[in-house]
Amino acid sequence: xxxxxxxxxxxxxxxxxxxxxxxxxxxxxxxxxxxxxxxxxxxxxxxxxxxxxxxxxxxxxxxxxxxxxxxxxxxxxxxxxxxxxxxxxxxxxxxxxxxxxxxxxxxxxxxxxxxxxxxxxxxxxxxxxxxxxxxxxxxxxxxxxxxxxxxxxxxxxxxxxxxxxxxxxxxxxxxxxxxxxxxxxxxxxxxxxxxxxxxxxxxxxxxxxxxxxxxxxxxxxxxxxxxxxxxxxxxxxxxxxxxxxxxxxxxxxxxxxxxxxxxxxxxxxxxxxxxxxxxxxxxxxxxxxxxxxxxxxxxxxxxxxxxxxxxxxxxxxxxxxxxxxxxxxxxxxxxxxxxxxxxxxxxxxxxxxxxxxxxxxxxxxxxxxxxxxxxxxxxxxxxxxxxxxxxxxxxxxxxxxxxxxxxxxxxxxxxxxxxxxxxxxxxxxxxxxxxxxxxxxxxxxxxxxxxxxxxxxxxxxxxxxxxxxxxxxxxxxxxxxxxxxxxxxxxxxxxxxxxxxxxxxxxxxxxxxxxxxxxxxxxxxxxxxxxxxxxxxxxxxxxxxxxxxxxxxxxxxxxxxxxxxxxxxxxxxxxxxx
Amino acid sequence: xxxxxxxxxxxxxxxxxxxxxxxxxxxxxxxxxxxxxxxxxxxxxxxxxxxxxxxxxxxxxxxxxxxxxxxxxxxxxxxxxxxxxxxxxxxxxxxxxxxxxxxxxxxxxxxxxxxxxxxxxxxxxxxxxxxxxxxxxxxxxxxxxxxxxxxxxxxxxxxxxxxxxxxxxxxxxxxxxxxxxxxxxxxxxxxxxxxxx
Numbered sequence: 001x002x003x004x005x006x007x008x009x010x011x012x013x014x015x016x017x018x019x020x021x022x023x024x025x026x027x028x029x030x031x032x033x034x035x036x037x038x039x040x041x042x043x044x045x046x047x048x049x050x051x052x053x054x055x056x057x058x059x060x061x062x063x064x065x066x067x068x069x070x071x072x073x074x075x076x077x078x079x080x081x082x083x084x085x086x087x088x089x090x091x092x093x094x095x096x097x098x099x100x101x102x103x104x105x106x107x108x109x110x111x112x113x114x115x116x117x118x119x120x121x122x123x124x125x126x127x128x129x130x131x132x133x134x135x136x137x138x139x140x141x142x143x144x145x146x147x148x149x150x151x152x153x154x155x156x157x158x159x160x161x162x163x164x165x166x167x168x169x170x171x172x173x174x175x176x177x178x179x180x181x182x183x184x185x186x187x188x189x190x191x192x193x194x195x196x197x198x199x200x201x202x203x204x205x206x207x208x209x210x211x212x213x214x215x216x217x218x219x220x221x222x223x224x225x226x227x228x229x230x231x232x233x234x235x236x237x238x239x240x241x242x243x244x245x246x247x248x249x250x251x252x253x254x255x256x257x258x259x260x261x262x263x264x265x266x267x268x269x270x271x272x273x274x275x276x277x278x279x280x281x282x283x284x285x286x287x288x289x290x291x292x293x294x295x296x297x298x299x300x301x302x303x304x305x306x307x308x309x310x311x312x313x314x315x316x317x318x319x320x321x322x323x324x325x326x327x328x329x330x331x332x333x334x335x336x337x338x339x340x341x342x343x344x345x346x347x348x349x350x351x352x353x354x355x356x357x358x359x360x361x362x363x364x365x366x367x368x369x370x371x372x373x374x375x376x377x378x379x380x381x382x383x384x385x386x387x388x389x390x391x392x393x394x395x396x397x398x399x400x401x402x403x404x405x406x407x408x409x410x411x412x413x414x415x416x417x418x419x420x421x422x423x424x425x426x427x428x429x430x431x432x433x434x435x436x437x438x439x440x441x442x443x444x445x446x447x448x449x450x451x452x453x454x455x456x457x458x459x460x461x462x463x464x465x466x467x468x469x470x471x472x473x474x475x476x477x478x479x480x481x482x483x484x485x486x487x488x489x490x491x492x493x494x495x496x497x498x499x500x501x502x503x504x505x506x507x508x509x510x511x512x513x514x515x516x517x518x519x520x521x522x523x524x525x526x527x528x529x530x531x532x533x534x535x536x537x538x539x540x541x542x543x544x545x546x547x548x549x550x551x552x553x554x555x556x557x558x559x560x561x562x563x564x565x566x567x568x569x570x571x572x573x574x575x576x577x578x
Numbered sequence: 579x580x581x582x583x584x585x586x587x588x589x590x591x592x593x594x595x596x597x598x599x600x601x602x603x604x605x606x607x608x609x610x611x612x613x614x615x616x617x618x619x620x621x622x623x624x625x626x627x628x629x630x631x632x633x634x635x636x637x638x639x640x641x642x643x644x645x646x647x648x649x650x651x652x653x654x655x656x657x658x659x660x661x662x663x664x665x666x667x668x669x670x671x672x673x674x675x676x677x678x679x680x681x682x683x684x685x686x687x688x689x690x691x692x693x694x695x696x697x698x699x700x701x702x703x704x705x706x707x708x709x710x711x712x713x714x715x716x717x718x719x720x721x722x723x724x725x726x727x728x729x730x731x732x733x734x735x736x737x738x739x740x741x742x743x744x745x746x747x748x749x750x751x752x753x754x755x756x757x758x759x760x761x762x763x764x765x766x767x768x769x770x771x772x773x774x775x
Binding site: 002003004108109132160161164165166167168236239240242243308309310313328329330331332333334335336337338362365368369370530533536538540541542543550552553 | 590591600603604607612613614615616617618624625626627638639640641642644645657658660661679680681682683684685686687688689690691692721
């Protein structure tokens with residue numbers, strides 16, 4: 001049966017067909033849908049782990065214990081998991097273990113565009129790179145075979161266009177689930193120095209055997225064309241290159257670590273000019289050149305940004321496309337949603353002229369106009385860590401505040417909070433608790449009280465945790481009650497130690513009917529002061545010099561009415577949403 | 579089907595662009611085509627500009643449409659139409675939802691919403707259909723079905739059998755939701771069949 005699957009759905013299907021029994025991930029665009037789809041197969045245990053390192057360890061433990069397992073994460077998630085990955089490569093697996101890295105060239109929704117192919121090389125594990133949904137499924141299955149045959153974790157490296165691109169996939173029957181017996185083997189799995197030294201040799205020998213496999217596997221195939229131009233490529237870059245060079249010869253690599261150097265040399269020898277077309281870093285080009293082979297690559301291509309057929313045409317042929325669209329159009333940046341009460345926190349922090357270190361999530365959008373309330377964003381958990389550095393250096397009366405979401409606090413905020421209390425910092429932490437991982441499309445987390453597979457569990461108690469680690473001031477407030485919020489933040493900032501505010505209200509998109517009606521402006525009393533526009537609600541706009549509320553977009557949260565000095569904004573009784 | 583048909587679907591996060599792309603792609607699959615579709619999730623969902631590329635034909639390589647090669651632009655918001663004109667082939671058809679959503683830059687008074695969108699489209703040389711999608715969606719039973727209205731307009735211009743559309747829509751929606759969305763699609767298709775050019 002043929003189905004239209006995104007690359008992420010295809011990986012999930014591939015895992016199912018390969019008889020995977022355990023899958024773990026932390027949500028992150030563009031990887032999130034892999035686990036969401038695996039969770040649809042009741043045969044597989046699937047979980048949202050609290051962070052990527054834990055997800056990797058859960059999957060790895062399951063593989064060592066004897067069942068095929070998968071961990072999925074976005075590229076920066078592998079940074080978090082890398083401590084476990086580097087040594088897991090030494091110890092190897094028992095049943096197959098696949099690590100899916102979903103990279104984001106072009107940074108559609110990421111803080112950097114690191115090329116995780118280097119992680120496969122760094123950790124010395126094999127890597128497969130699919131170029132379509134069909135290959136995503138096929139490679140996911142084959143990855144488990146390779147993992148078991150060579151006793152190693154393996155990386156399946158995807159990129160945004162593969163993850164979120166859809167293509168035709170042929171469904172196959174799942175393989176029977178196999179269990180490998182678990183045998184206690186401390187020499188293999190206890191990585192203390194004496195054992196690790198032995199395993200280091202095993203690792204190097206394994207990579208030599210994998211290089212031989214790379215030479216012969218049909219994953220790395222030649223598509224004969226014109227002898228003039230040869231192209232070595234992999235992943236989504238292959239599809240762009242096929243579009244732009246329909247007559248060239250291709251060496252299409254599905255396995256890109258280790259590279260098949262003999263096959264590459266033979267391909268180069270048969271073509272007058274060979275180009276390496278790859279996205280981001282010159283990962284393949286540098287290795288090919290280091291082997292003394294003559295190819296062209298980065299001299300024609302930038303290493304910044306996403307490739308596309310247009311980018312290739314511009315770089316190779318200097319084609320500059322026509323310009324029909326105006327460059328004078330107003331930009332349309334993303335904004336915090338209409339109905340999100342958590343934007344109120346930023347309004348209050350701005351009043352205090354606080355230095356605000358933020359974290360990764362919806363609230364990062366508080367950095368944009370008109371809220372403009374954020375000083376730094378680095379990585380998961382860094383809000384609390386960086387704030388401690390700020391507090392050591394900035395003048396003592398300058399409020400230092402870290403803001404982060406519920407999921408992010410649990411992911412990487414807790415150790416940083418412990419550090420702040422332990423080292424006696426004066427700072428405030430505001431946890432924007434909307435009970436869901438919202439930015440990636442609403443995944444459950446410990447604050448939701450629900451697991452990935454729908455099981456009810458106790459709701460994470462932020463207040464108890466903050467008190468347990470020794471915070472001096474702890475308050476839970478509803479951010480829609482702006483007066484109470486202001487009072488709490490004022491007290492927290494005045495507190496001489498670590499203060500923690502839990503601003504708690506569910507995501508407006510998840511709980512759509514938490515307010516009745518929509519807001520409406522009474523034009524008889526409105527003075528057009530435009531103060532309400534400063535909360536940055538996308539349902540409010542200036543039309544012909546006058547503020548209006550779009551009832552199709554308004555959720556009725558009332559933040560605008562609370563900010564209005566003339567009390568001109570009121571709730572309508574009717575809910576237009578229906 | 580020899581040539582590749584490229585449809586670019588654009589608008590604002592939350593308008594149902596991804597759902598519309600899925601239905602179109604599944605209709606093309608049911609008609610026996612090779613299909614690729616590509617969009618970007620993540621931050622773009624939060625009221626930002628969203629675009630989705632749908633390509634179908636005998637064999638499709640790149641998941642993204644090259645500049646100057648889209649035969650159809652399906653736009654859910656007036657201003658967004660202008661942003662993507664570079665992607666259009668010379669004989670392209672532009673289908674526009676007659677609806678305005680102010681970007682935050684406009685809402686805050688920092689930028690102007692272009693007043694001359696219709697005239698710019700008229701002078702662009704592309705065949706343009708301006709559709710009151712919200713009104714038709716409301717007539718069908720829910721203003722959120724505006725994406726199916728626009729898809730219906732497009733369907734009138736594409737060579738895909740009607741039952742492939744029905745199966746693609748029923749794959750996505752069931753029960754009363756399917757009924758509303760199918761009505762919206764039919765209203766759009768009627769508008770597309772009756773409209774000039």
